[in-house]
Structures are given as structure tokens and as C-alpha cells.
Amino acid sequence: MGTQTxxxxxxxxxxxxxxxxxxxxxxxxxxxxxxxxxVVHDVSLKVMPGEIVGVIGxxxxxxxxxALAALRLLPRQARVASGRVRLGDIDILAQSEGQMxxxxxxxxxxxxxxxxxALNPTMRxxxxxxxxxxxxxxxxxxxxxxxxxxxxxxxxxxxxxxQARSFPHQFSGGMQQRAMIAxxxxxxxxxxxxxxxxxxxxxxxxxxxLDLLRDIRxxxxxxxxxxxxxxxxxAELCDWVYVMRHGRIVEQGxxxxxxxxPKEDYTQMLLAxxxxxxxxxxxxxxx
Amino acid sequence: MxxxxxxYRWRLVIxxxxxxSVILICAIFAPWIAPFSPYDLDYTxxxxxxxxxxxxxxxxxxxxxxxxxxxxxxxxxxxAFIAAGIGLVFGAVIGVTAAYFGGIVDMVLMRFMELLFSxxxxxxxxxxxxxxxxxxLNAMIAIGIVFIPGFSRLAxxxxxxxxxxxxxxSARAIGMSHGRILLREIMPNIIAPLLVEAAVAFSYAxxxxxxxxxxxxxxxxxxxxxxxxxxxxxxxxxxxAIMSIAPGMAIFLTVIxxxxxxxxxxxxxxxxxxx
Numbered sequence: 001m002g003t004q005t006x007x008x009x010x011x012x013x014x015x016x017x018x019x020x021x022x023x024x025x026x027x028x029x030x031x032x033x034x035x036x037x038x039v040v041h042d043v044s045l046k047v048m049p050g051e052i053v054g055v056i057g058x059x060x061x062x063x064x065x066x067a068l069a070a071l072r073l074l075p076r077q078a079r080v081a082s083g084r085v086r087l088g089d090i091d092i093l094a095q096s097e098g099q100m101x102x103x104x105x106x107x108x109x110x111x112x113x114x115x116x117x118a119l120n121p122t123m124r125x126x127x128x129x130x131x132x133x134x135x136x137x138x139x140x141x142x143x144x145x146x147x148x149x150x151x152x153x154x155x156x157x158x159x160x161x162x163q164a165r166s167f168p169h170q171f172s173g174g175m176q177q178r179a180m181i182a183x184x185x186x187x188x189x190x191x192x193x194x195x196x197x198x199x200x201x202x203x204x205x206x207x208x209x210l211d212l213l214r215d216i217r218x219x220x221x222x223x224x225x226x227x228x229x230x231x232x233x234x235a236e237l238c239d240w241v242y243v244m245r246h247g248r249i250v251e252q253g254x255x256x257x258x259x260x261x262p263k264e265d266y267t268q269m270l271l272a273x274x275x276x277x278x279x280x281x282x283x284x285x286x287x
Numbered sequence: 288m289x290x291x292x293x294x295y296r297w298r299l300v301i302x303x304x305x306x307x308s309v310i311l312i313c314a315i316f317a318p319w320i321a322p323f324s325p326y327d328l329d330y331t332x333x334x335x336x337x338x339x340x341x342x343x344x345x346x347x348x349x350x351x352x353x354x355x356x357x358x359x360x361x362x363x364x365x366x367a368f369i370a371a372g373i374g375l376v377f378g379a380v381i382g383v384t385a386a387y388f389g390g391i392v393d394m395v396l397m398r399f400m401e402l403l404f405s406x407x408x409x410x411x412x413x414x415x416x417x418x419x420x421x422x423x424l425n426a427m428i429a430i431g432i433v434f435i436p437g438f439s440r441l442a443x444x445x446x447x448x449x450x451x452x453x454x455x456x457s458a459r460a461i462g463m464s465h466g467r468i469l470l471r472e473i474m475p476n477i478i479a480p481l482l483v484e485a486a487v488a489f490s491y492a493x494x495x496x497x498x499x500x501x502x503x504x505x506x507x508x509x510x511x512x513x514x515x516x517x518x519x520x521x522x523x524x525x526x527x528a529i530m531s532i533a534p535g536m537a538i539f540l541t542v543i544x545x546x547x548x549x550x551x552x553x554x555x556x557x558x559x560x561x562x
Contacts, residue, residue: 110457120454136462
């Protein structure tokens with residue numbers, strides 16, 4: 001995967017550090033008419049503590065499936081064929097469904113693509129944001145309502161106490177995504193899995209959400225696995241990038257190196273295909 | 288955010304509710320509202336037409352028809368609510384379970400529902416009544432069972448839609464249990480179409496109960512029910528048409544009332560009309 005240069009060092013990968021998430025040789029199969037077809041092949045990746053890792057690839061490249069496998073939330077028609085997934089020192093694939101429920105939202109949280117769709121339209125935002133606290137803390141939902149206000153405030157929602165009583169459709173897209181992030185942060189998980197969290201947002205709001213994620217990493221040391229097809233977002237946010245195509249990881253490297261010197265043809269194509277006002281495209285010599 | 292009450296949007300529901308409220312009040316307060324006892328015979332005043340004493344006249348045994356209509360509302364309303372309730376509760380549980388767990392559970396439950404569905408409603412009700420025995424309670428149960436397949440299909444379809452929603456996945460992603468997902472994420476989001484269906488089921492239950500009573504399978508004489516009044520009236524059509532017209536109108540008005548509420552609710556709860 002190319003010679004290591006000074007800007008291709010994985011700064012978070014210090015000797016002796018245990019990865020927050022490590023995926024080794026993960027293969028996922030899909031069933032179509034009872035025939036199992038492999039869709040993700042031998043994917044290995046890791047996310048170190050406090051690191052923001054990007055997984056980039058086009059639609060259908062298996063990036064979301066790989067992430068869902070980490071939460072053991074694969075759709076009904078899919079199954080893990082082989083491989084290992086570890087969250088810290090927990091073997092995810094060996095957990096019972098009940099044990100998984102205790103981990104989800106608690107040790108790792110998912111920030112979905114479309115926050116509007118991800119919020120229950122019939123429940124007030126505050127109650128939803130506080131739901132992980134009640135689920136994992138064993139407290140009544142009403143008693144954690146105060147915590148919701150603090151969470152909403154932490155993600156930069158103005159007048160949080162008032163907004164906690166709103167319904168999701170009364171929120172703007174950016175506020176909805178902030179609310180989802182607040183829900184994800186409720187129990188201070190060590191890993192956030194963000195599945196294209198900014199795709200549905202316009203560019204200015206997108207930048208705010210990215211800032212927020214960066215702040216979370218800095219202030220709480222949370223690891224973030226960031227799934228996207230948007231190279232601009234990767235350049236802005238991530239430390240380390242995996243490039244996926246057709247269910248395989250074709251290249252990995254530091255953001256700086258990938259943009260400066262993409263080794264794989266596919267990565268070069270991706271870079272060339274991205275309209276960008278930043279430097280990387282020229283730097284890559286593809287303009 | 289908060290908006291004023293939109294009378295135009297709810298006009299059908301309001302009109303229907305007024306009709307149903309009047310009938311409900313009659314049903315609940317029948318002993319106080321009815322001018323006569325529905326059972327008292329008066330051989331001096333048989334088959335009278337509408338008049339000052341008996342507003343809707345008297346039947347072949349001299350009983351006051353208005354009083355019998357008012358008491359008949361009790362049976363109709365009871366049957367409507369309980370039968371629709373049975374259909375709604377069991378149908379929702381079966382439909383949601385089938386959709387949520389899918390696979391073999393879905394297969395078995397829905398094939399069984401289709402089996403029930405394949406009988407014409409009235410035939411199924413008659414068969415059930417024949418095996419359960421004739422009584423008002425059994426009529427309610429039989430009509431309720433007739434409703435279960437319809438509700439279950441609706442609940443299953445609505446659940447299928449909700450299951451594809453991201454918020455169900457997010458609920459899983461924060462570690463919510465099956466029970467909690469069903470109760471908190473799915474139920475509130477499928478209840479609107481089920482309630483609309485329930486309003487339609489009310490009117491259908493009243494029709495079915497009348498039909499069963501007309502066939503002598505529901506309320507037993509001398510218990511006044513709109514269905515058996517209609518049946519008795521049939522024999523006296525030439526002498527006193529009001530005996531048939533009065534219970535017929537009562538059924539008609541009640542059915543209209545529930546249908547207005549059902550249609551109105553469907554329109555008013557239509558998310559496309561939300562602003």
C-alpha cells in the first residue's frame with residue numbers, strides 16, 4: 001500500500017493502544033432467493049481511540065453494511081460469513097442479542113443519514129434524545145427529561161428546554177441531525193458510527209455539523225467511524241481514510257496522503273470526479 | 288406551531304359525531320328518555336300510526352316504537368363498540384406481529400387470516416353464531432371475529448411501512464427491545480389508519496348485528512333490537528309501514544354517522560393535508 005511517508009503516519013495508532021473498533025477479515029453475504037451471494041469481502045479496518053476514520057465509496061460499495069455489521073444490525077437478508085469484529089475487548093459477533101442491546105446506544109451509537117426519518121414523528125424530541133438514558137439506566141423516561149435539555153444544549157440547540165418539547169417536524173434539518181447526535185452522545189459511547197450524517201443537509205449546515213463532530217472528538221475523546229461518499233467532508237474531518245469499492249477496501253491512508261498521492265486508480269478517479277474548491281485536486285495533479 | 292381549530296377540515300367528523308352522540312345519549316339514558324317501557328303491551332293501541340301519545344306509533348302488540356328504538360340503540364351501540372374493539376385489538380396484534388417478526392410467523396398468521404377472509408362476512412357470522420349459540424354477547428364476538436382479518440391486514444401493511452422507517456432502525460441502534468419498539472415506535476405510527484377503519488367497522492357492525500337479529504340470531508324477543516324490529520315489521524308492512532321505517536331509519540342514521548366520522552377522520556388525519 002505504498003511506502004510510508006511522513007504524512008502517511010497513523011498518529012492515533014500508538015504502540016500498545018487498543019483500537020476502539022477493529023474489524024478483521026469481515027465478509028458479508030446477502031441472500032437472494034435462498035442463494036447466498038457475498039457482497040462484502042474480507043474487510044479489515046480499525047478505529048483508534050479519539051480518531052476520526054472515514055470510509056468512502058460509492059453507493060453499494062458495502063460501506064454501510066460493514067458499519068451495520070459492527071452494530072449487528074444487518075438487514076434480515078444479510079449475514080456475516082466470516083471475520084471478527086471487536087469493540088474494545090468485546091467480541092461483537094459472539095454476543096447474545098440481549099448483550100448486544102446493552103451495548104447499542106451505550107458503548108456505541110449510530111448517527112443515521114437522514115435525521116428527519118430517524119426521529120419518531122409521534123414522540124417529542126426531548127424524550128427521544130433521553131431515551132438511551134432510560135433504556136440503559138433503567139430509569140423512567142420522565143425522570144431523564146432534564147438530561148435531554150443538557151444534551152440538546154451540548155449539541156448547540158438554542159432554547160433547549162423549550163425545543164425538547166417540540167416534535168421532530170418542527171425542527172429544521174440541521175437541528176434534527178443535532179438531535180440525533182445528542183441522542184448518540186447520551187451515554188458517552190466510545191464509538192460513534194456516522195452513516196452519511198451530512199448528506200441530507202445543505203452545505204452551511206453540513207459545516208456546522210462537522211464542526212460539532214470535531215468538537216465532540218476533541219472534548220470527549222470519542223472515536224468516530226464516518227461513512228460518506230463525499231470527499232470534501234473526508235478532507236475536512238477525517239484523520240484516516242479507507243476507500244471501498246465493490247465490497248473491498250482498495251486503499252487506506254492518512255487524509256493528507258490519499259489526497260496528495262492516491263495509489264489506486266479508483267481513488268484517483270474518485271478524486272478527479274469530485275468538484276472541489278479546495279486544493280487537493282490540483283495537488284493530486286488531476287485537474 | 289399551535290394553530291386555531293380548523294372547522295372546515297373537521298366538518299364531516301363533527302357532523303358524524305353529533306349524530307352518534309345523540310344516539311349514544313339515547314342508548315345510555317334510555318330509561319329516562321324513552322316515554323314508555325319497551326316491553327309493556329297495550330292491546331287497546333295496537334298498530335297505531337304516529338300520533339301525539341306514541342310519536343312513532345305502536346307495534347303489533349301495542350308497544351311504543353320510539354321507546355323500542357331508543358332501547359334498541361343500546362344493543363346496536365354495545366355491539367358496535369365491542370365488536371369493533373375485538374376486531375381492532377386482535378387484528379392489530381396479529382398484523383403487527385406478522386409484519387414485525389416476518390418469515391414463518393407472518394406466513395402462518397396471514398394464511399389463517401386469509402382463510403377467515405375467504406368467507407362472506409354474513410356467512411361467517413351466521414356460522415359462528417350457530418356454533419356459539421344465539422345471544423347478544425355471542426353476536427358481538429362473532430362480528431368481532433369477522434373484523435379481525437381486515438384489521439390485521441391493515442395493521443400488517445402499515446407496520447411494513449413503518450418498519451422501513453429509519454426511526455425503527457435508530458431505535459434498534461440505541462438498544463431498544465422488541466416490546467418497546469412495538470409499543471413506542473410502531474403502534475403510535477399505525478394507529479391513525481386503524482382508527483379510521485374502526486369507525487367504518489362500527490357502522491358495519493351495526494348492519495351485521497341488525498342482519499343477525501333480522502335472521503333471529505342476535506337479540507332475542509322481547510329484547511328490542513333494530514334488526515328484529517325490522518324483521519317483525521316486515522310482516523305488517525301493509526297495515527303499519529312505520530314499524531319497518533322507524534328501525535330502518537335508525538340503522539341508516541347511525542351508519543351514516545359512523546361513516547361520516549370515518550371518512551372525515553381519514554381526510555383530517557391524512558398527512559398530506561397537514562400544514
